[in-house]
Amino acid sequence: MSRYRLDKDEHGYFLSDTFSRQRSLRANFDEPSFLRRVGRAGKKNELVAKSVKVKPGLKVLDCTAGLGRDSFILAHLGCDVTMCERSSVLHCLLEDALTRAKHDERLAETTARMSLIKEDALSLLERSGGEFNVIYLDPMFPEKTGSAAVKGGMQYLQRFIGVDRDSEDLLRAALSTSDTRVVLKRPAHGGLIKLNVAPQHVFKNRNSRYEVYLTAASASAAST
Numbered sequence: 460m461s462r463y464r465l466d467k468d469e470h471g472y473f474l475s476d477t478f479s480r481q482r483s484l485r486a487n488f489d490e491p492s493f494l495r496r497v498g499r500a501g502k503k504n505e506l507v508a509k510s511v512k513v514k515p516g517l518k519v520l521d522c523t524a525g526l527g528r529d530s531f532i533l534a535h536l537g538c539d540v541t542m543c544e545r546s547s548v549l550h551c552l553l554e555d556a557l558t559r560a561k562h563d564e565r566l567a568e569t570t571a572r573m574s575l576i577k578e579d580a581l582s583l584l585e586r587s588g589g590e591f592n593v594i595y596l597d598p599m600f601p602e603k604t605g606s607a608a609v610k611g612g613m614q615y616l617q618r619f620i621g622v623d624r625d626s627e628d629l630l631r632a633a634l635s636t637s638d639t640r641v642v643l644k645r646p647a648h649g650g651l652i653k654l655n656v657a658p659q660h661v662f663k664n665r666n667s668r669y670e671v672y673l674t675a676a677s678a679s680a681a682s683t
């Protein structure tokens with residue numbers, strides 16, 4: 460029997476880890492704690508929003524959709540978000556969450572601004588040509604232990620997906636697009652991706668660091 464099982468019940472799809480007692484993994488946008496976070500979300504208290512520099516109609520490509528939480532915050536603040544996820548399992552969980560949310564009147568307006576593609580973002584970036592204002596990258600962090608360890612759904616993802624070892628290629632591909640704001644999320648300590656180009660801005664909180672790169676053409680015009 461394989462360790463992980465994808466199943467469905469009346470609440471939708473979920474992933475179980477038969478080696479763990481942790482609650483199964485689901486993607487959903489209607490958990491009370493997440494709805495409270497969304498209700499408070501703004502440029503001042505959400506670094507994802509500040510680093511993306513959200514505004515209504517901004518076209519964002521989220522290359523690392525995962526459970527769709529960051530994308531949902533951005534869409535809630537008015538961005539049009541295209542999410543890309545390469546794991547079939549994560550794509551299935553997220554697609555299911557989106558379908559359910561589209562029938563929930565608290566979430567439908569936001570999810571109308573979200574779309575999902577099942578693909579490796581590296582190939583999507585290869586053929587995209589300037590249709591996005593912002594490219595957002597949040598690849599899996601290297602695993603931490605103790606108080607720095609991730610919790611909940613992200614802990615599950617860390618076991619299931621592991622580290623995204625091609626993050627450097629993804630950042631390089633994003634930086635090769637022109638006239639784009641590229642935002643890379645990393646752990647607050649360690650896990651840096653070192654290329655021979657430095658971010659123009661860095662925003663930090665206790666857990667995470669958001670690096671902002673402005674690629675040529677937009678670099679001269681943009682400011683934070």
Ligand SMILES: C[S@@+](CC[C@H](N)C(=O)[O-])C[C@H]1O[C@@H](n2cnc3c(N)ncnc32)[C@H](O)[C@@H]1O
Pocket residue numbers: 522523524525526527528529530543544545546549578579580581597598599600616620623629
């Ligand atoms: C840390 S999670 C993202 C969490 C997400 N920001 C959220 O708010 O739920 C990283 C996800 O990116 C996906 N991923 C990593 N590299 C990718 C790539 N090149 N193309 C598509 N998906 C990728 C992984 O499969 C994983 O689901």
